[in-house]
Amino acid sequence: MVLITLAMGLTSFFVLKGITGRNARRFPGEFRRLLALARMEAVVKGEEVFLCIDQGDRKVWLEGTDKVLDVPQEVALQSEGIKWSGAELYKFPFFPDGSCAGGKFVVKTGDREWVFHLNPASGLVE
Numbered sequence: 001m002v003l004i005t006l007a008m009g010l011t012s013f014f015v016l017k018g019i020t021g022r023n024a025r026r027f028p029g030e031f032r033r034l035l036a037l038a039r040m041e042a043v044v045k046g047e048e049v050f051l052c053i054d055q056g057d058r059k060v061w062l063e064g065t066d067k068v069l070d071v072p073q074e075v076a077l078q079s080e081g082i083k084w085s086g087a088e089l090y091k092f093p094f095f096p097d098g099s100c101a102g103g104k105f106v107v108k109t110g111d112r113e114w115v116f117h118l119n120p121a122s123g124l125v126e
Contacts, residue, residue: 042094
């Protein structure tokens with residue numbers, strides 16, 4: 001009975017670790033798609049669209065939509081050349097002409113790093 005309980009506990013640990021690791025591996029691609037979606041929505045709607053980042057709650061979303069990404073604990077989301085207001089909540093604008101504020105987001109997970117350069121003139125991720 002003890003062996004069965006121990007085996008179930010180890011299985012649960014490895015399944016949970018696999019799920020969290022998978023979420024961390026998927027996050028960079030999902031984040032890139034969210035950046036592209038923000039630009040597209042700004043152009044289509046003809047109004048500013050904000051990518052919101054809450055450092056405290058570890059969430060990223062498009063303002064006014066239900067598109068929310070949870071930032072896994074294993075992932076570090078950093079920015080360069082992007083002005084933070086000092087609060088834990090940041091809003092990054094995409095404009096109706098397709099442009100954006102510009103800057104660079106860096107996603108780190110373990111020993112891997114993804115860099116997303118945002119071209120201010122085109123709003124595209126490079």
